[in-house]
Amino acid sequence: MEYKGKVVLAYSGGLDTSVAIxxxxxxxxxxxxxxxxxxxxxxxxxxxxxxxxxxAVNAYVMDLREEFVQQYAWxxxxxxxxxxxxxxxxxxxxxxxxxxQLVQVAEMEGxxxxxxxxxxxxxxxxxxxxxxxxxxxxxxxxxxxxDWHFSREDEIEYAQEHxxxxxxxxxxxxxxxxxxxxxxxxxxxxxxxxxxVPAGAxxxxxxxxxxxxxPLSVEIGFEAGxxxxxNGTALSGVAMVEMLNDLAGKAGVGRVDMIEDRLVGFxxxxxxxxxxxxxxxTAHRALETLTLSKEVLKVKRELETKYAELTYEGYxxxxxxxxxxxxxxxxxxxxxxxxxxxxxxxxxxxTGMKSPQSIYREDLATYSEGDTFDHQSAVGFxxxxxxxxxxxxxxxxxxxxxxxxxxxxxxxxxxGLDG
Ligand code: ARG
Numbered sequence: 298m299e300y301k302g303k304v305v306l307a308y309s310g311g312l313d314t315s316v317a318i319x320x321x322x323x324x325x326x327x328x329x330x331x332x333x334x335x336x337x338x339x340x341x342x343x344x345x346x347x348x349x350x351x352x353a354v355n356a357y358v359m360d361l362r363e364e365f366v367q368q369y370a371w372x373x374x375x376x377x378x379x380x381x382x383x384x385x386x387x388x389x390x391x392x393x394x395x396x397x398q399l400v401q402v403a404e405m406e407g408x409x410x411x412x413x414x415x416x417x418x419x420x421x422x423x424x425x426x427x428x429x430x431x432x433x434x435x436x437x438x439x440x441x442x443x444d445w446h447f448s449r450e451d452e453i454e455y456a457q458e459h460x461x462x463x464x465x466x467x468x469x470x471x472x473x474x475x476x477x478x479x480x481x482x483x484x485x486x487x488x489x490x491x492x493x494v495p496a497g498a499x500x501x502x503x504x505x506x507x508x509x510x511x512p513l514s515v516e517i518g519f520e521a522g523x524x525x526x527x528n529g530t531a532l533s534g535v536a537m538v539e540m541l542n543d544l545a546g547k548a549g550v551g552r553v554d555m556i557e558d559r560l561v562g563f564x565x566x567x568x569x570x571x572x573x574x575x576x577x578x579t580a581h582r583a584l585e586t587l588t589l590s591k592e593v594l595k596v597k598r599e600l601e602t603k604y605a606e607l608t609y610e611g612y613x614x615x616x617x618x619x620x621x622x623x624x625x626x627x628x629x630x631x632x633x634x635x636x637x638x639x640x641x642x643x644x645x646x647x648t649g650m651k652s653p654q655s656i657y658r659e660d661l662a663t664y665s666e667g668d669t670f671d672h673q674s675a676v677g678f679x680x681x682x683x684x685x686x687x688x689x690x691x692x693x694x695x696x697x698x699x700x701x702x703x704x705x706x707x708x709x710x711x712x713g714l715d716g
Contacts, residue, residue: 479571505643522629
């Protein structure tokens with residue numbers, strides 16, 4: 298076996314990536330593992346031990362939670378990024394960070410390749426590889442699970458042959474990916490869209506039907522588009538997301554059940570639970586309506602769709618993403634204030650908001666005393682605003698049928714063309 302050099306493997310501690318350590322060794326690599334903590338609640342030390350016991354020459358565990366929130370989740374929040382208007386992109390957002398970390402460790406270790414445990418069917422392979430190639434095109438990317446052509450039984454047999462511990466507990470019937478921005482649940486019975494999601498699939502959210510009868514309100518403080526305080530207390534990014542995952546999750550907020558249009562050509566039924574993300578996206582979007590101009594809001598909503606798509610499609614390190622970030626940042630300068638939301642049985646509702654940068658003016662909007670709107674200015678405005686339609690109708694009459702102009706003589710005769 299020819300020695301190939303070092304490879305840095307994104308290691309979750311599960312069976313697939315443990316088998317991948319041995320498989321990569323069989324290919325002639327020395328394997329270094331990198332386990333990224335993005336808030337998925339696993340025992341990182343146990344993960345490190347397992348990697349070393351399974352034959353890794355070095356094992357890194359890295360707490361990337363704050364970076365994930367600041368550099369990925371907050372950027373997506375400023376852009377209100379939800380794929381197909383729904384999916385908060387929790388899994389998609391972690392991939393560029395993991396790729397970046399793989400590249401960094403590879404450069405530190407003098408590795409020639411990086412590796413991941415994605416299958417050949419998903420989009421995570423696309424994201425990790427597109428991002429890796431963008432950051433360091435010299436690095437080869439290995440995808441053992443895509444290449445090894447093992448059946449499940451083959452994989453277990455291979456693991457046993459090599460003394461790799463095979464989990465004895467009953468395997469989860471789903472494919473799960475979890476981080477601070479949410480949890481993705483796929484496969485198994487979910488593949489039939491007629492099947493209701495079994496209660497046991499969820500972990501971060503209560504069933505809305507069993508959620509407390511008492512509503513809960515919280516006040517989220519934003520500064521330049523980013524949440525900075527909860528009920529008046531300043532919080533770090535990680536603490537903010539953890540706290541909201543807990544509070545909103547208990548109320549059953551943040552469940553998403555959708556048919557997703559995959560990048561790899563087919564539709565897929567996807568279930569997510571993203572209590573903090575859904576809460577923050579709801580609050581942030583509302584605060585923007587109070588603080589952004591009509592035109593900026595309109596254009597921003599269009600670009601948000603693009604932002605969500607490019608994130609979904611693995612283009613995080615693209616020049617378009619960079620340009621869109623600059624646009625988003627420019628709009629967020631005034632998105633500061635406090636939003637009050639209420640959690641109740643699966644719903645998050647904005648019940649109030651205020652901002653020192655609000656361009657909502659009560660003295661203009663009010664129908665009561667204190668009204669400063671110039672009612673007489675409406676007269677001229679209506680004349681000019683309606684002029685194009687008035688002109689059209691004067692020429693064409695009241696209705697235009699399939700053939701073109703329909704005559705409505707009474708209308709034509711009744712008015713002159715004097716404006
Ligand atoms: N469909 C989602 C996406 O492509 C979730 C992927 C979750 N990954 C997983 N290994 N279960 O972003």
